[in-house]
Amino acid sequence: MEEAVRFARDALSDNTRLAYASDWQNFAAWCSAAGLASLPAPPETVAAYLAVQARTYAVATLRRRLVSISKAHRIAGHTAFWAGHPVISETLRGVTRTRGRPQRRAAALTTPEIRRLVAGCGPDLAGLRDRALILLGYAAALRRSELVAVDVEHLRFDAQGLRLHIPHSKGDQAGEGEDLGIPRGQRRDTCPVRAIEAWLQASDTRFGPVFRKINRWGGVEPGRLHPDGVRQILSRRAEQAGIAGTALEPVSPHGLRAGFVTQAYKAGLRDEEIMQHSRHRDLRTMRRYVRRAKLLEDSPAKRLDL
Numbered sequence: 001m002e003e004a005v006r007f008a009r010d011a012l013s014d015n016t017r018l019a020y021a022s023d024w025q026n027f028a029a030w031c032s033a034a035g036l037a038s039l040p041a042p043p044e045t046v047a048a049y050l051a052v053q054a055r056t057y058a059v060a061t062l063r064r065r066l067v068s069i070s071k072a073h074r075i076a077g078h079t080a081f082w083a084g085h086p087v088i089s090e091t092l093r094g095v096t097r098t099r100g101r102p103q104r105r106a107a108a109l110t111t112p113e114i115r116r117l118v119a120g121c122g123p124d125l126a127g128l129r130d131r132a133l134i135l136l137g138y139a140a141a142l143r144r145s146e147l148v149a150v151d152v153e154h155l156r157f158d159a160q161g162l163r164l165h166i167p168h169s170k171g172d173q174a175g176e177g178e179d180l181g182i183p184r185g186q187r188r189d190t191c192p193v194r195a196i197e198a199w200l201q202a203s204d205t206r207f208g209p210v211f212r213k214i215n216r217w218g219g220v221e222p223g224r225l226h227p228d229g230v231r232q233i234l235s236r237r238a239e240q241a242g243i244a245g246t247a248l249e250p251v252s253p254h255g256l257r258a259g260f261v262t263q264a265y266k267a268g269l270r271d272e273e274i275m276q277h278s279r280h281r282d283l284r285t286m287r288r289y290v291r292r293a294k295l296l297e298d299s300p301a302k303r304l305d306l
């Protein structure tokens with residue numbers, strides 16, 4: 001039974017468990033302050049909670065918290081709880097109509113932006129690391145959690161390029177691991193394989209985390225770079241390169257992944273080719289980037305003879 005409990009707990013990633021726990025604690029605290037039962041919670045209580053939270057939080061956050069509440073009820077054995085109850089669903093629909101805001105999406109950083117980003121990376125350790133991080137994140141369509149999780153042991157170099165092993169990822173809930181091929185680039189200054197080789201040699205990184213923090217004196221720290229470090233690096237390099245996002249499309253690490261999908265589509269790759277490399281499991285999710293890339297290219301307004 002102990003093993004069964006442990007396996008059940010490991011069915012979710014650490015980040016997912018933390019998100020569920022945080023959402024549930026928020027709901028339970030609100031119910032306690034209002035003198036209402038949280039487990040099991042009647043539909044009216046959940047609807048009232050969503051209505052109050054809508055004053056502060058986005059609709060996407062409310063949907064995630066509803067998933068967390070439903071998950072907590074199932075774990076506790078309250079299978080009669082139904083997140084789709086009309087009282088709940090109609091409340092959420094009303095919130096969406098009156099308070100809904102456009103969803104923020106990462107600005108797609110395609111090849112022209114990537115070239116500008118890495119052009120500002122100098123020959124110092126910070127520059128070599130940032131160049132390798134940006135180019136690998138773009139060429140492999142990696143999430144920032146996957147980027148910082150790359151170890152030297154996951155890399156295999158040869159004359160053609162690099163074989164990258166990803167032991168765990170968001171889309172690989174079964175933990176089977178996946179392998180990606182990164183060929184050597186045609187341009188020396190933007191080749192991801194050469195950039196990684198240069199960084200590993202200059203930093204004398206022979207095992208363990210590939211991407212590490214660099215201290216104020218320019219030395220390489222032994223520990224793994226924090227995922228938020230990827231955001232800070234990209235923000236700093238984007239500012240240097242004069243690349244600015246918007247309120248709805250900010251520059252963020254996810255822009256590397258979005259940029260890969262966008263650039264791959266423009267290059268004529270098929271959906272299945274893009275998804276195999278980006279490891280998208282949902283075609284609809286991947287095609288959101290494709291649709292954004294097609295807005296100008298396939299716009300009917302091109303035929304208006306303006």
